[in-house]
Amino acid sequence: xxxxxxxxxxxxxxxxxxxxxxxxxxTAYEARLRAELDNPPLIGAASHVARPLRPLKxxxx
Numbered sequence: 001x002x003x004x005x006x007x008x009x010x011x012x013x014x015x016x017x018x019x020x021x022x023x024x025x026x027t028a029y030e031a032r033l034r035a036e037l038d039n040p041p042l043i044g045a046a047s048h049v050a051r052p053l054r055p056l057k058x059x060x061x
Contacts, residue, residue, distance in 0.1 A: 004025075004029065007025075008022040008025065008026060011025075
């Protein structure tokens with residue numbers, strides 16, 4: 001995270017149009033973080049494995 005902030009500061013300071021570039025990066029980064037918070041992954045070592053969808057009737061039985 002610190003490297004990302006440093007990169008944004010350097011971009012703003014030394015690149016023409018750097019503010020717009022840094023703002024686009026920050027917006028994309030914020031969107032990714034918000035998506036992770038809104039849809040938390042499954043807990044555990046197999047969180048990357050998609051669970052098969054089962055009907056609610058099968059879950060109730």
